[in-house]
Amino acid sequence: MAQRDGTDELVARARDGDGEAWALLVERHSPLLWSIARSHGLNDADSGDVVQTTWLRLVERIDGLRDPAATGCWLATTARNESLRLVRRRGRDLPLVPAPRRPEPGPDRVVAARERLGRVGAALDALPRRCRTLLRLFALAPSHAELAAALGIPVGSVAPTRARCLDALRRLVP
Amino acid sequence: MNDDELMSGVRDAFEILDPVPADVLAAARASIAWRTPSAALAELTRDRTGRAAAGVRGAAGRTLTFACPGSTVEIEVAEHGRHREITGRLVPSSAADVQVRHRDLPPGGITARAEPAGLFCVPGVPQGLVSLVFRLEDGSSIVTSWIRL
Numbered sequence: 001m002a003q004r005d006g007t008d009e010l011v012a013r014a015r016d017g018d019g020e021a022w023a024l025l026v027e028r029h030s031p032l033l034w035s036i037a038r039s040h041g042l043n044d045a046d047s048g049d050v051v052q053t054t055w056l057r058l059v060e061r062i063d064g065l066r067d068p069a070a071t072g073c074w075l076a077t078t079a080r081n082e083s084l085r086l087v088r089r090r091g092r093d094l095p096l097v098p099a100p101r102r103p104e105p106g107p108d109r110v111v112a113a114r115e116r117l118g119r120v121g122a123a124l125d126a127l128p129r130r131c132r133t134l135l136r137l138f139a140l141a142p143s144h145a146e147l148a149a150a151l152g153i154p155v156g157s158v159a160p161t162r163a164r165c166l167d168a169l170r171r172l173v174p
Numbered sequence: 175m176n177d178d179e180l181m182s183g184v185r186d187a188f189e190i191l192d193p194v195p196a197d198v199l200a201a202a203r204a205s206i207a208w209r210t211p212s213a214a215l216a217e218l219t220r221d222r223t224g225r226a227a228a229g230v231r232g233a234a235g236r237t238l239t240f241a242c243p244g245s246t247v248e249i250e251v252a253e254h255g256r257h258r259e260i261t262g263r264l265v266p267s268s269a270a271d272v273q274v275r276h277r278d279l280p281p282g283g284i285t286a287r288a289e290p291a292g293l294f295c296v297p298g299v300p301q302g303l304v305s306l307v308f309r310l311e312d313g314s315s316i317v318t319s320w321i322r323l
Contacts, residue, residue: 026202034194048198055202056320063211120183139184169180
């Protein structure tokens with residue numbers, strides 16, 4: 001994905017006190033972090049926690065970062081670790097109840113959303129959950145390296161998995 | 175549709191179905207204010223939950239250890255409903271101002287004093303993400319990694 005300012009440059013500027021650079025970092029990377037939490041089956045509150053904790057971890061390390069260019073991968077890895085930590089704790093503290101989700105939208109909103117979702121959105125709905133989750137991460141991760149970090153798999157196995165899921169989606173899009 | 179169009183369709187669909195909530199983004203933007211460039215970062219090295227002794231009411235205690243080069247912070251956390259009581263010590267022992275930082279507390283957080291033996295106690299900490307800052311007599315400071323209590 002072509003980016004106007006590189007993540008490394010934004011990190012350097014944020015470190016120098018540039019609030020706009022920090023806000024841009026947050027806006028650019030939060031959707032991937034949120035979807036990493038979601039891919040672990042976490043609910044709204046826990047996913048919010050993962051995103052918040054991940055950014056706080058970057059804040060506590062930002063002054064000592066050796067390789068600002070690796071920040072994207074580092075964020076994805078951290079979000080994955082924080083998600084796994086929460087999943088483990090939930091498994092220990094609570095019986096396995098389905099995570100509460102936000103209330104279902106009313107029928108009129110569903111229709112409106114479906115219209116806006118378009119052909120791809122409708123096709124996504126028909127895919128198995130795992131494939132849908134993977135496609136979401138594929139769509140949001142700026143590179144294979146971030147994706148590998150998000151999934152905890154070797155970079156080399158990203159491309160074939162991505163191709164398989166894309167094929168499945170393509171078959172479903174009219 | 176080519177791959178890029180499919181991927182952009184996926185991004186758009188999830189942006190409609192499950193966007194990052196505005197309050198989560200706002201908290202992330204605000205988190206840069208917690209930066210403490212001059213403090214040494216003490217990272218979590220141990221997190222143990224012990225069982226409450228038989229007959230003792232209340233949840234099991236939790237013991238956490240944070241370490242940075244030259245110093246260690248050990249804390250014990252007791253649960254009282256939605257609040258936590260933190261007792262701990264600084265090693266090597268030193269008097270210090272202790273500050274508990276938490277998103278739901280005013281910027282100054284809750285403060286306490288570590289006595290010369292390094293012992294401190296901070297009651298009434300809301301549950302949630304917490305970080306402790308220690309300002310030592312010699313002018314140096316230590317900040318612990320954020321942890322959910």
